[in-house]
Amino acid sequence: MSEILLNIDGKEVKAKQEMTLLEAARSAGISIPTLCHHEKLEPYGACRLCIVEVESRGGTKIVVSCVYPVEKNIVVRTRSEKIDRIRKMILELQMAHAPDSFILQDLAKEYGADRDRFEKESSFCIHCGLCVRYCAEVKKKNAVGFVDRGIRKEISFIPEIASKECWNCKECFPLCPTEALQAAYVLIEALISPPPSFKREAEK
Amino acid sequence: MSRINSPAELEAFRRNLLSERDPNKTCITLCSGSACHASGSREVAASIQEEIQKQGLRAEVEFRRTGCHGFCEQGPIIVIRPEEICYFQIKPEDVPEIISQTIKEKKIIERLLYTDPGTKEKIIHESEIPFYKYQGRLVFGSNVEIDPKSIDDYLALGGYSALAKALSQMTPELVLEEVKKSNLRGRGGGGFPAGAKWEGSRNAPGDVKYVIVNADEGDPGAYMDRSLLEGNPHSVLDGLTIGAYAIGSHEGYIYVRQEYPLAVENVNIAIQQAEEYGFLGKNILGSGFDFVVKVHKGAGAFVCGESTALMTALEGRAGEPRPKYIRSNVVGLWGKPSVLNNVETWANVPLIINNGADWFTQFGTDTSKGTKIFSLVGKITNTGLVEVPMGTSLRDIIYKIGGGIPGGKKFKAVQTGGPSGGCLPDDLLDLPVGFDELTKAGSMMGSGGMIIMDEDTCMVDVARYFLNFLTDESCGKCVPCREGMRQMLKILTNITEGKGKEGDIELLEQLSETAKEAALCALGKSSPNPFLSTLKYFRDEYEAHIKENRCPALSCKELISYYIDPEKCQACSTCLKKCPVEAIVGGKNQIHVIDQEKCTKCGTCFEVCPSRFAAAKKISGEPVPPPIPEEARTIVRKRKQK
Numbered sequence: 001m002s003e004i005l006l007n008i009d010g011k012e013v014k015a016k017q018e019m020t021l022l023e024a025a026r027s028a029g030i031s032i033p034t035l036c037h038h039e040k041l042e043p044y045g046a047c048r049l050c051i052v053e054v055e056s057r058g059g060t061k062i063v064v065s066c067v068y069p070v071e072k073n074i075v076v077r078t079r080s081e082k083i084d085r086i087r088k089m090i091l092e093l094q095m096a097h098a099p100d101s102f103i104l105q106d107l108a109k110e111y112g113a114d115r116d117r118f119e120k121e122s123s124f125c126i127h128c129g130l131c132v133r134y135c136a137e138v139k140k141k142n143a144v145g146f147v148d149r150g151i152r153k154e155i156s157f158i159p160e161i162a163s164k165e166c167w168n169c170k171e172c173f174p175l176c177p178t179e180a181l182q183a184a185y186v187l188i189e190a191l192i193s194p195p196p197s198f199k200r201e202a203e204k
Numbered sequence: 205m206s207r208i209n210s211p212a213e214l215e216a217f218r219r220n221l222l223s224e225r226d227p228n229k230t231c232i233t234l235c236s237g238s239a240c241h242a243s244g245s246r247e248v249a250a251s252i253q254e255e256i257q258k259q260g261l262r263a264e265v266e267f268r269r270t271g272c273h274g275f276c277e278q279g280p281i282i283v284i285r286p287e288e289i290c291y292f293q294i295k296p297e298d299v300p301e302i303i304s305q306t307i308k309e310k311k312i313i314e315r316l317l318y319t320d321p322g323t324k325e326k327i328i329h330e331s332e333i334p335f336y337k338y339q340g341r342l343v344f345g346s347n348v349e350i351d352p353k354s355i356d357d358y359l360a361l362g363g364y365s366a367l368a369k370a371l372s373q374m375t376p377e378l379v380l381e382e383v384k385k386s387n388l389r390g391r392g393g394g395g396f397p398a399g400a401k402w403e404g405s406r407n408a409p410g411d412v413k414y415v416i417v418n419a420d421e422g423d424p425g426a427y428m429d430r431s432l433l434e435g436n437p438h439s440v441l442d443g444l445t446i447g448a449y450a451i452g453s454h455e456g457y458i459y460v461r462q463e464y465p466l467a468v469e470n471v472n473i474a475i476q477q478a479e480e481y482g483f484l485g486k487n488i489l490g491s492g493f494d495f496v497v498k499v500h501k502g503a504g505a506f507v508c509g510e511s512t513a514l515m516t517a518l519e520g521r522a523g524e525p526r527p528k529y530i531r532s533n534v535v536g537l538w539g540k541p542s543v544l545n546n547v548e549t550w551a552n553v554p555l556i557i558n559n560g561a562d563w564f565t566q567f568g569t570d571t572s573k574g575t576k577i578f579s580l581v582g583k584i585t586n587t588g589l590v591e592v593p594m595g596t597s598l599r600d601i602i603y604k605i606g607g608g609i610p611g612g613k614k615f616k617a618v619q620t621g622g623p624s625g626g627c628l629p630d631d632l633l634d635l636p637v638g639f640d641e642l643t644k645a646g647s648m649m650g651s652g653g654m655i656i657m658d659e660d661t662c663m664v665d666v667a668r669y670f671l672n673f674l675t676d677e678s679c680g681k682c683v684p685c686r687e688g689m690r691q692m693l694k695i696l697t698n699i700t701e702g703k704g705k706e707g708d709i710e711l712l713e714q715l716s717e718t719a720k721e722a723a724l725c726a727l728g729k730s731s732p733n734p735f736l737s738t739l740k741y742f743r744d745e746y747e748a749h750i751k752e753n754r755c756p757a758l759s760c761k762e763l764i765s766y767y768i769d770p771e772k773c774q775a776c777s778t779c780l781k782k783c784p785v786e787a788i789v790g791g792k793n794q795i796h797v798i799d800q801e802k803c804t805k806c807g808t809c810f811e812v813c814p815s816r817f818a819a820a821k822k823i824s825g826e827p828v829p830p831p832i833p834e835e836a837r838t839i840v841r842k843r844k845q846k
Contacts (some may be wrong), residue, residue: 045527046681048722062721067527080608082721088682089718093687120693129678146522146680153680164582 008076017092017141019076021065021076022050030090032065032078033087035177036128036140041137043067044129062086084111092117094126098178101126124178124185125155131172141165144172146188157190210490211368214359223361229287230265232308234349237272237431238466240279244295246270248280251296255475255593256301265307268357271347271435275335278318283330287604289331291316294496321607335586340567342575343551344591353469355477360436364483366554373555376509379450380406383553385561387573390420390507392546393419393622393650394726395567395639397571398553401543406451408541414535415444416544418458419467419753422506423622424673426653428577429547429788430590433460433467436551437474441497443553444527445484448495451543456497459514462504462614472499506623506677511544513679516535524679525725546651548577551650562612572638576649582619582656585610592637593649596653599633602656613658616757624678624730625645625668626737627663646737648730664749668696670734676729684719685728691715692735701762706751708766709739754825759801761805764824768809769793770832772819775839779809779820800828 004015008025011161015024021041025032033046043066050065053074062083065076077083091113099115099122108115128190132155135144143161146153157166166187173184206215231253236245249269254263262585273281275486278292284306291302291313298316301744305311317326327333330348350357358364368377384399405413415439433440444456460467475497476485486494499517507513508523515537517523528535536542550575561566565573572594578601580590585607592601593728598618602608609615617627620637626647628635635641639649657666692715711788716732725727738748748754755763768779773795780788780796787803790796796810796819813820 014429043527045724048683048724051722063529064527064722064724068529086712086718087689089714090722091690093683093718096687096691119694126683127686148677148680149507149522150680151675151686153686193457204395 004070004072006070006074006076006175008070009078015070017070019067021052021054021063021070021072024070025052025076025078027067030078032112035103035126036130037066038130038175041130041133044133047090047094047126047128049087051083051086053080053083085112088113096121097123098126101176101178121159123154125154127153128177128179130175130177131155134172134175139165139169139171141169157184157187159190162187162190207480211372211484211518213491214364214368218359218362218365221356224273227534227749228286231268232307233268233270233283233285235279235281235714236269236273237276237434238279238427238464239272241278241466242277243293244480244584245280246752248282248299249298251299252303254451255299255408259300259303259308259821261303265303268351268586270350271352272431272589273330273348274339274344274431274591275333275586276589277585277587288329288335289330290318290328292318317584324479330701331404334607335588335590335605338592339590340575340593340601341591342555342567343439343548344432344435344577344589345407346439347431348365348411350436352435352437353473353479354401355438362558363438363452364442364481366557367483368446368489370557371489371493372447373829375451376406379446379557382561383450383556386550386556386564387561387571388556388564389572389639389652390545390551391576393648394672395649397762398545398549401533401545404452404531405453405541405543408534410540411452412455412540413451414537414542415448415451415453415628416514416518416542417456417457417458417460417473417547417550418466418509418511418514418544419463420509420720421461421547422501423452423511423651423653423676425621426579426651428579428589430461430464430467430650432547432551432577437467437471439551439554440471440547441474441478441484442614443550444490444497445495446553446557447543447545447550451494451541453543454494454496455469456495457537458497458499459502459508459518460499462501468499468501475499479504500683504677506673507679507725507727510727511724514544515542522679524681525727527724533586541825547651567640569638571623571640573648576637576652577656578637578652580606580654580656582654583609583613583658583661584656594638597634597636598628601654602633606656609656609658611658613660615656616659616661617657617663617666617738619647619655619657619666619670620653621648621733622653624648624727624733625650625653626656626733627666627741628737629741632741634821643647646734658807660757660759661743662700662755662757664696664755665700665760666756667734667738668700670691671696671700672728674731674734678731682722682724682728682759684721684723685725688715688723688728690720690729692732696735699746699749700760702753704746704762706750708750709743709746712739726766748825752825756824758822758824760824764805765800765828766803766805766807766810767798767800767821767823767828768796768813769819769821770797770837772817773839774817774819776814776817778812778814782808782812784808790837793839793841797830797831797837 014027024034036044036051043065044068051062052065088111091108095115096118136142143165144157149157246433280294282291388398389395426470435783505523508517510525512526513523577591590605619627642649670695675693678685680686719732748756782792787799809820
């Protein structure tokens with residue numbers, strides 16, 4: 001496997017060809033914040049917190065490091081005034097939904113994010129998709145999924161699957177970056193108010 | 205129908221078709237696109253068929269229901285050929301007269317002709333009407349002559365000759381070279397050079413490759429692709445098959461909106477006919493080249509017009525853009541190299557192959573070649589579809605072709621590029637339309653939406669409207685788009701409701717930066733454009749809303765008030781009777797006064813107040829003058845006292 005040499009934050013980093021910038025950086029002990037990333041899961045590129053600046057072919061662009069593949073001789077900056085400003089904004093936007101998340105609070109401290117910048121709409125969920133993707137990709141059960149789209153998008157357990165699979169698993173609970181109880185709450189909600197078709201099924 | 209097995213057989217078939225068609229035979233064509241359908245084209249068609257029968261003209265007169273003619277404002281439209289007599293806004297009851305007078309007696313019916321709003325002159329021929337005269341219809345022109353359900357109509361005009369030429373006289377490399385030389389750029393929004401996209405797919409490894417038609421047009425007010433696919437579906441198939449040949453693909457998809465039933469119907473018929481004739485399927489025209497096309501109906505999400513979201517949806521998953529940094533012409537549908545171009549781009553391909561890249565590049569600007577179809581809508585006299593050479597000025601499109609702004613109102617802005625485009629003010633009217641020119645001005649070409657706004661339009665409200673559309677249509681995957689737009693929409697709504705505050709503009713700018721730099725797909729990245737372009741050219745309107753609680757266009761309901769000027773009110777009672785909430789106090793010879801507590805700002809009084817009085821006023825940013833004391837309200841009329 002050929003090795004690729006690149007520069008991250010002034011440090012020469014050796015990376016394997018199939019690595020992403022995030023993996024390369026972390027392998028070299030350089031930290032980049034993430035919310036939707038998980039080693040066992042396919043890169044998702046949704047929280048956009050892991051953005052970095054990449055200098056290649058004479059231009060500078062902002063990319064998400066969890067998806068962007070390593071390239072020979074590129075120069076990567078994981079912090080800059082602009083990167084920090086955008087990360088701060090992303091955190092502030094998320095904190096409108098999950099102001100009490102410890103992960104968000106820690107990151108907010110680092111980037112000077114104001115948890116009260118936007119009006120609260122505490123839904124807890126920040127749509128990182130960790131529970132949904134973990135259930136689909138690792139457990140291959142698809143007991144939890146996204147419903148609707150845009151600002152109406154939310155996670156939802158499918159009662160038919162959840163009632164069989166979830167009690168002995170619950171592996172998605174600790175993945176939730178806002179509150180483990182969030183997933184539990186949505187699960188309970190799905191099970192105590194199942195759709196009519198499911199009720200009939202259960203009565204049989 | 206037996207298959208056509210070679211270019212020579214195609215030519216023979218075409219010659220035979222033409223020999224059976226008498227160019228001097230009277231032919232009535234009726235526009236049957238979706239817009240005319242809505243204004244009663246189907247009833248008119250039934251009436252024409254009935255009347256031809258009744259008046260015994262079945263042998264002498266041909267009747268053809270064609271695709272959209274473009275002048276939708278005036279539909280349904282009839283053109284009688286070969287004289288090219290053009291009648292507008294036809295109703296079924298006009299038909300007997302048209303048949304007996306114009307067809308039989310060769311007499312023109314004056315009242316059905318187009319009247320030039322400026323000169324009041326009646327115009328007989330389509331080509332002399334300014335709306336058509338100043339256009340350059342290379343792609344859209346055939347629409348008016350073809351019954352989209354008849355492949356023979358397309359063949360009679362030389363259809364599929366480009367495909368025959370490509371397959372028999374050109375190697376795939378030569379086809380690719382020609383398209384590259386033509387500098388054809390994607391008509392769907394991005395303006396990416398089609399040739400480069402094709403080349404990337406051609407050179408990508410793998411035997412399975414796909415070509416896809418993006419017919420997921422979803423911009424508010426835009427219907428270019430719809431009319432093209434409805435009106436001339438074979439031209440799209442023609443181009444698509446040529447593209448497939450060039451890149452080495454044997455399977456194509458047409459991703460079309462479910463909400464376009466006529467387009468779906470016509471393109472399905474077209475595919476079936478093309479298969480029967482041997483323009484699709486195995487061994488096309490004896491060349492050994494195989495190609496099939498399938499139609500996929502989209503479930504109606506705007507974001508599926510984005511290339512990677514479209515492919516994800518085509519694979520049967522929720523239509524969300526892919527986060528990958530790999531071009532879909534290399535790794536696309538089902539991981540295979542896939543060329544996605546929009547309807548209009550594909551329809552340009554046969555023209556380029558038939559006429560050559562040099563012919564094509566004579567139209568347009570340095571970096572934007574050929575023509576572009578725009579849907580001209582909003583506050584414009586001639587609503588419709590227009591096709592002009594790239595480089596035509598906005599002014600020519602709006603005034604020469606569009607006939608200017610109706611109702612004596614002043615032009616304020618033109619919104620181009622769909623919801624993620626931008627608004628350009630009057631001092632940019634001489635801007636030539638082209639991909640780079642529009643982008644430089646802070647808007648974009650997009651797929652060709654062009655919405656005209658007059659002085660009564662509030663630009664802050666326009667930004668709010670488009671943000672609302674985009675918020676609704678965001679897939680919700682990435683934070684800068686989903687959450688950023690949620691907040692931007694809140695702030696813009698507050699501003700239009702008079703709840704804006706210092707710092708709002710700066711916050712909107714920061715949210716815009718986050719979306720532009722960090723959003724996942726083109727929809728998210730361009731989502732701040734409606735705000736940024738209106739701020740760039742109409743900042744004073746934002747400031748008036750925030751600082752003075754004033755809407756300069758007198759449009760934002762929360763910021764305006766209605767009142768009756770006591771000096772002008774003649775106590776005619778018109779407004780008093782029409783007010784739906786009885787907010788107007790007054791009586792005979794009593795000056796009317798609006799009770800501001802009761803008023804719902806519906807604007808009825810303002811609309812109905814006779815213009816000779818013009819007493820009802822709309823104001824913004826200033827307090828409503830106190831009502832005049834009751835004892836001073838009686839009008840003393842000198843003449844009546846005599």
